[in-house]
Amino acid sequence: MSYDKTDFARKALLTFCLAALLGLAGCFKSGPEPMQTPISIAISTNNPSVGIGQSATITAVVYDQSSQGVVWSASPINFGTLSNPTFDPSTLTATVKYTAPSVVANSTKVIVTATSITNPNISASLSFPFSPLTIALQNLLTGSTLAPLTLNPNDELDVFAAVSTGGASGVTWSLSPATGAGSLSYANSTTVLYTAPPSVSAPTSVMLTATSVNTPAVSSSAEITILPSGAGPNVVTVNVNGGPVPGQVYPNRAFTSILLCTPSGSACQTVDGILVDTGSYGLRILQSAIPQLNLSPVTDPSGNILENCATWPDGSFLWGPVSVANVAIGEEGAIVNVQLINSTLSTVPEGCSNGATTYDNTPQLLGANGILGIGPEPTDCTVAGVNYCDGSSQPTPPNLYYACPSVGCTTADTPVLVNATLQVSNPIASFYDGNGVVIQFPAVSDPQASVVGTMTFGIRTESNNGLGSATVFTLDSSDNFTTMFNGQTLTNSFIDSGSSGLFFPDYSLPPCTVNTEFYCPTSAVMLSATNVGQTQGQSTVNFTVEDADGLLFAFSQDSVFPTLAGPSQTHGVCSQGGSACVFDWGLPFFYGRSVYMAIDGMTVINAPAPPWVAY
Numbered sequence: 086m087s088y089d090k091t092d093f094a095r096k097a098l099l100t101f102c103l104a105a106l107l108g109l110a111g112c113f114k115s116g117p118e119p120m121q122t123p124i125s126i127a128i129s130t131n132n133p134s135v136g137i138g139q140s141a142t143i144t145a146v147v148y149d150q151s152s153q154g155v156v157w158s159a160s161p162i163n164f165g166t167l168s169n170p171t172f173d174p175s176t177l178t179a180t181v182k183y184t185a186p187s188v189v190a191n192s193t194k195v196i197v198t199a200t201s202i203t204n205p206n207i208s209a210s211l212s213f214p215f216s217p218l219t220i221a222l223q224n225l226l227t228g229s230t231l232a233p234l235t236l237n238p239n240d241e242l243d244v245f246a247a248v249s250t251g252g253a254s255g256v257t258w259s260l261s262p263a264t265g266a267g268s269l270s271y272a273n274s275t276t277v278l279y280t281a282p283p284s285v286s287a288p289t290s291v292m293l294t295a296t297s298v299n300t301p302a303v304s305s306s307a308e309i310t311i312l313p314s315g316a317g318p319n320v321v322t323v324n325v326n327g328g329p330v331p332g333q334v335y336p337n338r339a340f341t342s343i344l345l346c347t348p349s350g351s352a353c354q355t356v357d358g359i360l361v362d363t364g365s366y367g368l369r370i371l372q373s374a375i376p377q378l379n380l381s382p383v384t385d386p387s388g389n390i391l392e393n394c395a396t397w398p399d400g401s402f403l404w405g406p407v408s409v410a411n412v413a414i415g416e417e418g419a420i421v422n423v424q425l426i427n428s429t430l431s432t433v434p435e436g437c438s439n440g441a442t443t444y445d446n447t448p449q450l451l452g453a454n455g456i457l458g459i460g461p462e463p464t465d466c467t468v469a470g471v472n473y474c475d476g477s478s479q480p481t482p483p484n485l486y487y488a489c490p491s492v493g494c495t496t497a498d499t500p501v502l503v504n505a506t507l508q509v510s511n512p513i514a515s516f517y518d519g520n521g522v523v524i525q526f527p528a529v530s531d532p533q534a535s536v537v538g539t540m541t542f543g544i545r546t547e548s549n550n551g552l553g554s555a556t557v558f559t560l561d562s563s564d565n566f567t568t569m570f571n572g573q574t575l576t577n578s579f580i581d582s583g584s585s586g587l588f589f590p591d592y593s594l595p596p597c598t599v600n601t602e603f604y605c606p607t608s609a610v611m612l613s614a615t616n617v618g619q620t621q622g623q624s625t626v627n628f629t630v631e632d633a634d635g636l637l638f639a640f641s642q643d644s645v646f647p648t649l650a651g652p653s654q655t656h657g658v659c660s661q662g663g664s665a666c667v668f669d670w671g672l673p674f675f676y677g678r679s680v681y682m683a684i685d686g687m688t689v690i691n692a693p694a695p696p697w698v699a700y
Contacts, residue, residue, distance in 0.1 A: 124149045124201050126209035133211075136253075137218045138187040138300040143211060145179045145199035147172075153202040157181045160196045164215075167197070185215060187302045192216045220256060220295050220305035221247040221353060224416070225276060230353050232344030232413035233308035235316035235539070242279045244307065246295040254298035261292040267311070274298065285311045288322060288537040308342055308355065312539070317549050318416035319518045319542040323526075325672070326535040327644040328452055329358025335452040336637065336646050337585035337672040339524075341540060343368075343457070345375055346411035348420050353411075354378050358454040361524070361540060362583030363682050364669075365458030366465045367509035368412060369395060369403055369424040371446065374454035380425055382406035383507055389488040393424045393509055394437035395465070396484075401443035401450075404433050407486075412512045414457075417542055419515030422508060426455075431493040436484035436500060456583070457512070459522050459540075461564060461682045461696035464508040469562045469696060470685055476502040511684065518543025520687035521695065523550050524582060528677030529647045532640040536676070544681055545690045555681060555699040557692060558622035564685075564696055566622070568668035570614035573659050575668040578616065580680060580698050584671030586649035587628060589614075592656040594630060603633030603651040614668060621693065624700075628673070647673045 125148045132141035145155050154172035157179075159165065165185045172179040183197050194214045201207040222231045225243035236242065246256045255274025260266045266289075267281045279293055289311040296304040310322045321341055328335040339361045346353035354377045356370065383391040383406065395403040405426040412421055430444045438444075445451040458465065466474035466485055474482045486503040487494055513522050519542070526538035543550045558566045561576075568578035570589055586603055597605035613627045631648040640646075650673070654665040674680075683695035 124204050124207045126155065126199055126201060126207060128199055128209040128211055130211055133213075135183070135185055135213055136299060137185055137189050137215060137303070140182055140184045141213070143181050143183055143197055143199075145209060147177045147179055147199075147201065149177065149201060149203050151203050152177060155179045155199040155201055155208075156205075158198050158200065159183065160198070161193065164193060164195055183213070185213070187300055189215045189217045216249065218297060218300050218303045219249040219352075220297060220303065222293070222295060222305050222307045223247055227416075229416070229418070230344060230346065230350065230413065231307040232415060232418070233310070233321060233342040233355065234318070234415050235310045235312050235320045235322060236281045237312060237314060237316045238281055238284045240281045240316070242281075242309070243276065244279060244293065244295075245276050246305070248275070248297065256295035256297055256304075259294045259296065261294065265289065266291040269293075279309070281309075281311045285313055288312050306355075310537075315539065315549055317541075317547070319516075319547060320549065321415040321540050323361050323524060323538040323540045324535060325526075325538075325645050328448075329454050330448045330452070333449065333452075334642060334644055335585075336644055337649055338452060338644075339538065339582055339672060339675070340453065341414065341457065343455075344413040344418070345370065345378060345423075346413070347378060347380065348409050348411050350411050352378055356454055358448065360451075360453035360456045360583060362456050362458050362581070363460050363522075363524070363680070364579060364581030364583045365395070365456060366460050366462045366467070366511045367424065367458045368410075368421070368455065368512055369405075369426060369458070369509070370410075370455035371426050371448065371451065372405070372428045373447065378410075380408035380410055380423075382408050382425070383422065385488055389490055391503065391507060392487045392489050392494065393465075394433075394485055394487065395424065396437070396439065397445075399443075400439075401445045402433070402438055403445055403451075404430070404437060405446075407507060407509060414512065414516075414540075415542070417516040417518060419512055419519075421510045421512050421515055424509050426451075432495055434484070434487055434494050434498040434500075435496045436498075437487070439484075459511060459513050459682060461521070461560070461698065462511060462685050463514040464505055464510045466503070466508050467505070467685060468564055469560065471562075472505050472508075474503050474508060475505050513542060514684050514687070516542050518546045518550070519684070520544055520546060520689055521681060521683040523679055523681050524675060525679045526675050526677065529645055531647070532636060532643040533645045534643050536645045538675070544683055545692070552681065552689075552692065552699060553679070555679060556622050556624050557681075557697050557699040558616060558618035559620045559693055559697045561619045566619060566698070567617045568614050568670075569617065570612075570668055571656070573656065574666065575659060576666045578666075578668040578670070580670045580674060580682075580700075582672050582675055582680075584669050586633075586646075586651050586671045587630075587673055588651050588653035588669035588671060589667070590652065590654045590656040590659065590665070594650070594652075596652055597632075597634045599634045600637055603649055604630050605632045605634050606630060607632070609648065618697070622697075622699075626670075626674070645676075647676050649673055
């Protein structure tokens with residue numbers, strides 16, 4: 086056998102190298118353990134833009150040598166659900182399904198987090214922003230958001246559904262009631278043509294609804310009333326129907342519906358149950374009635390909030406900030422100052438409450454969701470052309486406006502002067518047909534469940550709001566006229582749709598024992614009074630007064646009572662110009678009449694300069 090020295094040398098060298106390596110390894114044995122790879126989590130989703138009512142699968146790759154996986158969580162709690170969590174140790178992959186809620190009331194950011202089981206300090210998160218899915222129904226021709234409106238038989242209305250982000254699939258359309266409501270045609274995911282029924286015998290309410298395809302729990306409806314005749318863009322219905330409070334009937338109160346929006350029009354809400362009041366000026370809305378809207382208060386350069394006070398003859402009051410809103414009634418609208426009535430009562434200056442304890446800040450107390458004051462003045466501090474709050478007529482303002490810091494007023498705070506542009510304003514005065522309003526109701530002879538009338542904007546501005554044969558009554562410096570009744574000259578008389586009866590002083594009519602604000606004669610009493618304007622207008626009005634206790638008890642579910650009347654001061658104490666000289670022609674006066682209110686500062690063609698009333 087041969088012997089190869091070269092081979093021997095290679096083997097020796099190899100042995101030496103191995104020994105050196107082993108020795109090196111032996112040196113490291115006495116040191117620390119080798120460092121492990123740090124735990125980390127990589128998170129992703131298949132649907133980063135998950136919408137309302139939709140789902141997303143979230144994947145977490147867990148770089149963890151112990152293969153323990155993750156714990157899933159979502160914040161805020163109960164905003165959607167997490168389901169079907171899985172973990173594959175072979176791929177170190179965890180998954181979970183996140184399902185968003187079907188309805189989102191407020192803008193919310195959801196954070197889904199995967200937390201390491203091995204080390205709870207290690208986590209990774211994804212966030213999903215959600216905004217409420219909204220559907221705004223608009224007039225396709227004008228682009229304006231639809232407020233409750235009126236149509237004539239066979240009228241057509243092109244409607245567009247503006248759906249916010251997350252509603253890419255659009256809407257489906259429906260009508261209620263299912264029969265007699267008219268028809269829909271050319272419907273697609275965003276538009277539809279509504280055609281009113283060919284004929285109706287009485288005002289007929291119809292609801293046109295657009296429902297989200299992606300999120301069926303979200304819908305929007307337009308209130309449409311089909312009138313036998315006389316409908317139009319400047320006409321809305323006024324309903325005496327008991328009011329907006331379930332289980333509670335408010336007799337002789339006329340309500341309408343409005344569309345209230347932020348000034349930009351980015352958020353809107355239809356509000357029903359708004360009391361129509363010709364005895365006040367400006368829109369006053371309960372904060373609780375517009376949960377979807379955030380109306381910012383008017384502030385001065387120092388950040389003080391302009392608060393408004395409204396008081397009523399019964400001693401109750403309304404208190405809340407002046408806010409700017411976009412108000413639409415029918416197909417007319419304007420950006421105006423409104424009073425937002427706070428849901429909770431802060432400290433009220435003594436000058437406003439005047440010792441009263443009744444704060445009408447709920448539908449139950451107010452008997453409405455708001456008050457639409459459409460009397461013959463442009464603001465709530467103007468009377469017969471004189472503004473009493475802007476410093477132009479008197480240095481000391483009445484108890485109407487207060488400037489309060491954000492923490493609130495004190496009882497000792499005093500009223501402030503306010504420019505007319507910041508005062509609560511009559512919305513009608515800013516409308517296209519803005520020189521006045523006409524309220525019409527059919528004649529009513531007996532108690533009945535409800536009655537539907539109309540409110541038409543403008544006087545002699547359109548073909549549907551002429552004066553006809555109405556008598557114009559000019560008003561004095563207090564916006565009043567005179568009523569001659571039962572030997573009395575009642576110089577501070579007025580027409581007031583916000584009053585539930587006729588209120589006047591009389592010595593022969595006994596007050597009721599239960600409903601003490603009304604008269605209760607033993608049998609029906611037929612009476613008459615003569616109204617006289619300041620410089621023109623005179624007419625005699627016949628009316629009947631019946632036992633209010635008997636009527637309200639026997640017809641407790643009815644809302645319409647044409648013979649309600651009640652005491653106003655004491656008979657015989659009226660002196661010329663005195664405060665006791667009042668005949669309040671409340672809502673029963675409106676049944677069977679067309680009543681006009683011409684707004685101060687406006688012009689009515691071929692008529693005296695307003696303010697005036699006519700019927």
